């Protein structure tokens with residue numbers, strides 16, 4: 001039978017070296033996570049604060065933790081001391097709170113702005129217009145302890161690849177527009193977090209720099 005680290009190796013051989021693979025470890029045990037940690041993997045993504053802090057406590061300290069799920073502003077304080085990248089910034093208020101908590105911890109926290117690209121109403125995220133308003137505001141210019149390193153998006157949950165491709169292409173066009181208008185060419189604004197188990201191939205074709213993959217590495221999730 002194929003092991004978790006076999007799955008990891010297979011995916012890694014399938015994606016270009018310059019793409020960051022976030023192993024999405026939500027609902028997985030420390031033992032499962034350690035199987036690919038021991039194979040050398042260090043970047044893991046979680047979507048719930050409680051689960052994230054428990055794992056950060058019990059697992060090796062050189063793991064790079066990414067927050068990929070909706071983040072409530074009252075919970076930022078629990079992760080501000082260690083989080084490496086927050087993919088899911090979906091309100092200006094949240095960004096300001098992250099800045100405040102980062103400052104308390106004497107840190108600079110890397111953030112992605114989540115753009116709403118799917119047709120479903122349930123998914124969180126900004127419109128491109130929201131983001132332009134934030135980036136051009138005086139208030140944003142004052143935030144010293146957060147760094148916007150790119151965008152994140154989730155495509156519609158569908159088997160229609162053309163819909164998925166269109167949404168990723170749109171996200172890429174948002175990224176280009178924002179980079180040209182608000183960031184210099186050599187700035188840290190360089191990441192496009194898009195692509196999961198079912199759509200990472202399309203995402204990579206459309207310019208993804210970070211893929212977030214759970215099921216294909218660890219198997220189907222059993223939600224308790």
Ligand SMILES: *Cc1c(COP(=O)(O)O)cnc(C)c1O
Pocket residue numbers: 024026047068069154196197198212213214215216
């Ligand atoms: C769960 C999750 C993933 C991974 O999904 P898989 O289909 O298991 O690869 C990626 N991104 C986010 C935001 C998630 O919540």
